[in-house]
Amino acid sequence: MKRSYPFGSEKGKKKKEEEEKRKQESDTTPDLRLILVGSQWYAADSVANTILGGSFKWGRRTAQSVTHTAQVNGKVIQLVKAPVWFRGYHLCDTAELVKEELVLSVTHCKPGPHAFILLVEADLPFTDACAKAVEAHLELYGKDVWNHTVVLFTCVDYLGNSDSEDYIAGEGEGLIQLLKRCGQRFVCDHTEERQTLTQRLLEKVEKLVERNEGRHFEIEEKGLQRILQKREEVKMRAESRRQRRIKEKETQEKESGTSISAVTIILLGWVFASKTTVGSAILGIPKDEGRTEKCVKQTKVIGKRQLKVTVVDTPGWWKYFPANLVQTAIRSEIMKALDQDEETTHTSATENPQDQVSSGRAFLLMVPANTSFTNEQRKIIEDNMRPFGETIWQNTILVFTESTWLGEYHIEQHIESEGEALTWLVEKCGNRYFALKNDTEEQSIMKTQSEELLDMVEEMLSRGQSSPKKETRQTAEIKDHAEASEGPVDEDLKKIADQLHRMWDWKSWDIEEVMVRFDERPMEDCTCDEDSMKRHFFDFQRREVEKVLREELRGKSLEEMLNILFELYLRRECGAFDIVSIICEKEAIKPEGKQLFEREWSRREVELMDFVFKRHFSANRPRRAAAVVADTTEKIDVSAWIKNQIRRVLKENNQ
Incomplete structure (x- = not known):
C-alpha cells in the first residue's frame, strides 16, 4: 500500500517538493x-x-x-x-x-x-x-x-x-x-x-x-548494441548463478552438520584488499591503522552460542607483481598463519580434548569488487595460494570487499561481467562468495554483514571439509620462491618490487600533503575554517626538479637510481610523483617493470587520498591549518640543491 503523509507535515512537504522537482526534470526538454x-x-x-x-x-x-x-x-x-x-x-x-x-x-x-x-x-x-x-x-x-x-x-x-x-x-x-x-x-x-x-x-x-x-x-550504434547485448547475457548468467547459490544454501540448511565451537579464520589477499577491516568487523573491534607486515592473531568469544573465533590477519601480496617478487619476509609471515592456527588447536586440545573435534579452520580470500579481475590476477592469486596446498580451496570463501561500489548491481553481475578469470576463482572456491559493504559507516549494517559471513564460515566447516595438511606448510618453507610462479626471477623487476616495498607505507608528510590539498576544495560535507593559514609554495616547478634528476641519474645503474630516489623521498627532498615519473621513463627499466610499478603506485595514491578523506574530514570537524611545505622567503638554486642532495646520497651509500 502506498504510504501517505499528513498534509502540511514536514515529511509531506519534503515529499511534495521532491515529486515536483522530479516532474520538472522529466517535463523539460534540455x-x-x-x-x-x-x-x-x-x-x-x-x-x-x-x-x-x-x-x-x-x-x-x-x-x-x-x-x-x-x-x-x-x-x-x-x-x-x-x-x-x-x-x-x-x-x-x-x-x-x-x-x-x-x-x-x-x-x-x-x-x-x-x-x-x-x-x-x-x-x-x-x-x-x-x-x-x-x-x-x-x-x-x-x-x-x-x-x-x-x-x-x-x-x-x-x-x-x-x-x-x-x-x-x-x-x-x-x-x-x-x-x-x-x-x-x-x-x-x-x-x-x-x-x-x-x-x-x-x-x-x-x-x-x-x-x-x-x-x-x-x-557508434554497433558498439552500443554490443554492450547492451552483453549486458543481457550477463544478467541471465548472473541470475542463474544467484539461483544456484540460493539452492546450495537451502540444501546445506537441510543437512545436519557437526556443531562448531571454535573457528580460526585466516585472511588472505593482496595489499589494500581490506583484510584488516574485515577481520576487525568479524570480531567487532576497532581496526588497526597502517599496513599489516606481521601475522596478527586476535581471539574473541562471539554471540549467544559463545563461539570462539580466532582471526589471523596476514600481510598482503602484490596485485600486479608476480608471486616470486613478493619479499621473502612477507611470504614467511603469510605462511606463519598456519603456525598461529596450530598453536590455537594445541591449546584447545590441552584444555579439553573434545574441543579439538569441534574446531575448524577457514580461509577468507579478499578481492575488491571495484576493480577488474583478469587472468593476470588469477595467476598471481593461484601462485600465492599454492604453498598452502590444493586442499585450501575446499575451506576458502571468496569475500568481495568494497561492494557498496556496485550500487544497484548484484555481485553476480560483477562476477559474470569480468568473465572467465573471476568465474574460475569463484568455482575454485566451490561457488562460495560473499559481497561485503565494508566501506559503510552504518555500524548496524556492518554488524549484520559480519554475522552473516561468520554463519557462512560455520556452514562450510560443519560440512566436514578437509583442512590443509601440516606437511604442506613444512614443504612450502623449503621451496625456492621462484618455483611459486613457475619461472625464474627477473632481477630488475625484483629490485623495483623491493624498492616499492620500502616506499609503500605512507609517511606523515604524505598524509599532510593530501590534507593540505583537501583544505582548498569546496566540498559540501566538510566545514571550512576561514582562519586557516595560507599555504607557502615552492618557488620552482616540478619540471625543474625532474630535469635536474634526469641529468644527474644519467648513466647510473638501476640499483643506484632506485636507491637515490628512495633516499631523496625519505628526506622529503623529492616528491613521490617525481619518483614515478623518473622511474617510468628510464630506458634502463624494461617496459614491463615501468608498467607494474606505475599500476601498483596508482593504487597506493588512490588509497592514500581515500584514507585522508575518510579519517580526517567530517561534517563537524573544522579544517586543519595548512602545513607549510616550503619557505618561499629564501630563493634557492634548484639545480645546485638537487645535485648536492644526490651527491650526499651517493657518498653515504659508498661508505
Whole structure:
C-alpha cells in the first residue's frame, strides 16, 4: 500500500517538493546535454551542483550514472554524472561494469550529449599515467569524443597566484597533449570566480556546439548494441548463478552438520584488499591503522552460542607483481598463519580434548569488487595460494570487499561481467562468495554483514571439509620462491618490487600533503575554517626538479637510481610523483617493470587520498591549518640543491 503523509507535515512537504522537482526534470526538454567524466572523487558533486545552480543529491560513488536537469541562465541543462575511474589506473584495471557504463552514459541524455566535461584536479600532479588513463577511458566513446570535450580544471586555488599557462606548462607533455586533443578548450574553477563558473563553462560549450554546427555527439550504434547485448547475457548468467547459490544454501540448511565451537579464520589477499577491516568487523573491534607486515592473531568469544573465533590477519601480496617478487619476509609471515592456527588447536586440545573435534579452520580470500579481475590476477592469486596446498580451496570463501561500489548491481553481475578469470576463482572456491559493504559507516549494517559471513564460515566447516595438511606448510618453507610462479626471477623487476616495498607505507608528510590539498576544495560535507593559514609554495616547478634528476641519474645503474630516489623521498627532498615519473621513463627499466610499478603506485595514491578523506574530514570537524611545505622567503638554486642532495646520497651509500 502506498504510504501517505499528513498534509502540511514536514515529511509531506519534503515529499511534495521532491515529486515536483522530479516532474520538472522529466517535463523539460534540455537545451544542452552534458556528461561529467573523469577520475575525480572528491568535490565533484559540488562542481556538478555549481554548474546546475542547485543542491542536487548525486548519491554515493557507484558504477551507475546519475542524471539531473535544471534551468540555468534561461536554458534547460541536463547533466549526466558518469561513473569515475580511479586516478592513474590503466584501462585494463577498470572494472567491466564501469567501462560499459561510461559508454552507456550517452543513453541517459538522448539523442546524445552536446559536450563532455572532463574534470582535471589542478591540486594533483598530472602525470603520464593520468594522461594515459584519461585518453584510454575517454576513447571508449570513440575518437570523435575529443571534438566534443571541454576540460574543467578544479581545485585551482591550490595553484596560488600561478596563471593557467604556467600551470599547464609545468605539468608537462601529458597535459599539453590532452588540451591539444580538446582544441585548447578549458575552464578554471576558482573559488573567487565560482559565481561565474557556469556562465564561463556554458559559453565554452556553446562555442563548441557552434563549431560542430549544432551536431551532438553520436556514438557508434554497433558498439552500443554490443554492450547492451552483453549486458543481457550477463544478467541471465548472473541470475542463474544467484539461483544456484540460493539452492546450495537451502540444501546445506537441510543437512545436519557437526556443531562448531571454535573457528580460526585466516585472511588472505593482496595489499589494500581490506583484510584488516574485515577481520576487525568479524570480531567487532576497532581496526588497526597502517599496513599489516606481521601475522596478527586476535581471539574473541562471539554471540549467544559463545563461539570462539580466532582471526589471523596476514600481510598482503602484490596485485600486479608476480608471486616470486613478493619479499621473502612477507611470504614467511603469510605462511606463519598456519603456525598461529596450530598453536590455537594445541591449546584447545590441552584444555579439553573434545574441543579439538569441534574446531575448524577457514580461509577468507579478499578481492575488491571495484576493480577488474583478469587472468593476470588469477595467476598471481593461484601462485600465492599454492604453498598452502590444493586442499585450501575446499575451506576458502571468496569475500568481495568494497561492494557498496556496485550500487544497484548484484555481485553476480560483477562476477559474470569480468568473465572467465573471476568465474574460475569463484568455482575454485566451490561457488562460495560473499559481497561485503565494508566501506559503510552504518555500524548496524556492518554488524549484520559480519554475522552473516561468520554463519557462512560455520556452514562450510560443519560440512566436514578437509583442512590443509601440516606437511604442506613444512614443504612450502623449503621451496625456492621462484618455483611459486613457475619461472625464474627477473632481477630488475625484483629490485623495483623491493624498492616499492620500502616506499609503500605512507609517511606523515604524505598524509599532510593530501590534507593540505583537501583544505582548498569546496566540498559540501566538510566545514571550512576561514582562519586557516595560507599555504607557502615552492618557488620552482616540478619540471625543474625532474630535469635536474634526469641529468644527474644519467648513466647510473638501476640499483643506484632506485636507491637515490628512495633516499631523496625519505628526506622529503623529492616528491613521490617525481619518483614515478623518473622511474617510468628510464630506458634502463624494461617496459614491463615501468608498467607494474606505475599500476601498483596508482593504487597506493588512490588509497592514500581515500584514507585522508575518510579519517580526517567530517561534517563537524573544522579544517586543519595548512602545513607549510616550503619557505618561499629564501630563493634557492634548484639545480645546485638537487645535485648536492644526490651527491650526499651517493657518498653515504659508498661508505
